[in-house]
Amino acid sequence: MEDNLIVDLYWARSENAIAETAAKYGRYCYSIAYNILTNVEDANEAVNDTWLGAWNSIPPHRPSVLSTFLGKITRRVSINKWGERNAKKRGAGEIALALDELVDCVPSSQNVERTIELKELTRAINAFLAQLSETERDIFVCRYWFMSSIKEISANFKISESNAKTSLFRTRKKLYSYLQKEGY
């Protein structure tokens, strides 16, 4: 079923909306959740929470890209679950590695107490990503949005793991400089 028809089902509060979403995007959302949670049960739970999140947010939203709308919900839900689970010391997964890597990008600004508006920061990151080459950007997003492992990135981009790491390292350094310049 086409995405606009699925969104129409949500707006009509038709229960078929969830069935159609699960049929079309079940595996997609599961992949995102599993990359973060590395646990089948938790990933399934995150996917179910995604359907609930979509049900509660459409309407009033009418997402233009349904896959990323759902993916963003899955990512948020999974990260929250990861946070809860991490508090109980149940494994780490790619997210812990990704978080460690992102420390490289955080400028040791004097304004450490400054409140960061997530929306503003996202806008800055979008502007930064716009400056990258498509491949650099895709690799960065695969790693830090989809939480793909270095091995997966290497396979999907047909580059060595070493090259994948180098690309990410350079992008993180660029992001560091960019954010520092922007006053973060």
Add this chain to the structure above:
Amino acid sequence: MDNRTLFKSIGEIDDRYIVSAQSRLDLSCNDAERKNSAPRRHFRKLFVSLAAAVIMLLASFTVVMAANEDFRETVFALFHTPITEEVPGNDDPEYLPPSAEIDELVNAYYISVDDATGIWEVNHSGVLVHHGENKKVYAVEKGKLIELEMDTVSISTEWNGKQIVGKVAWYLSDNVPAAFATEHQLGNNVQWDVSPIDGSLDKAKMFLYLGEEYVRHVYPLIIDLSTGTVSDPFSKADLSIFTRIENVQFSANTAYALVWGTTADEPRVRPYICDPAMGTLSAVRELVNADITNAYFLNSSTVLIAQHTDAAAVSYWTYHIPSDTLTKTLDHISCENPISGTHGLYELGGRYALHISDQGDVCAVELATGYFSAPFEGFSLEENATFFMNSEGTKAFYYVSDPAVEGLGISGIGMLNFETAEFTVFDRENYNDIYEWSIGWLGNNQMCVSVGGNGSSLYIYEFTR
């Protein structure tokens, strides 16, 4: 800022970057799909023909400047009614007023519906559908529900050795047929669905869904609604270049199609123009020599093409297929989301868009020509405002949501008619006493708000201009 804040912010990045990376990740590719991958020789053949097409097109390439004197003279008349709608509560249907007139510009009808026997929805075709024991469809005229007559055709055909059997129901809404499948044969790992072809009076498209879950891909067929005959419009075209087809749009006369899919050399879903009768297939990005992000039919032979660039800007072209004429209509216009407070082009998903200037002035833009209207006098876009185009792409309804209210909390409603250059808006009161959960087009000049709570009601707004 710490790494967790940064991590959260990365989660909200622009959809385009996610979609681009997603296409590299192989999330949607399984073994079955790889087996179906086309050999590269097909793709080479495609590009040889495209190279010739691009050379021809360069000669006819023109840029229309964004500002045009003729369209500047188009002044949109804003009718902001001084009368405010007193939104009635819907707890007791007996006390629901049948109608109200809002300054002769809008007629409001309040209809109590019985939701115990099924669900009511306003569907994609702009009619009311009652999902009860039997599916029934209704138009609304002067506040009365008019059941629409439905025709049914039986389908029995074979595709690649798979039997497809079922029934398709269809009805006319504003003289436009809308169709849906009533009985599907499920099995053979083939599911199918039927949906209208915008502007076509006698045909609908049937999508065969192949594969499983997210790795599904589609194969499009055409149904003749009067006979139930199913035909393969792509019998002459070589669709085997696609490793996966995600969507197909047909022009109203079904003479052309836009096929969205991935190929062995382009893992991202991109549009290709197909002339089914000639069997030709052209990558839109090669015609324009740019990475295309959107394309759709303006009419039976012209495609509107958009390229969103990394710097949050967009360019538009029209491409007239029979004459191979490419015309650039907008060049690198900022398209930051105006709802989030930034200026730029506000795309509505059709031939028209809005533009919000740095000073907050709003004007209409005809994307097919690149013409800008004069700014709407006395109107500024509110933060929680949404526009929603009709299926013909000629009008947009407008509503403002009050974020402090549960549900949609609609504090204002409007109708923007791009063809008559009129914009009617009215404000509402007492909307916070009801729970509004959906809004949609009903026909071509009515909007329907579904209201829940103790009772179920439909609040319908008919615009007279």
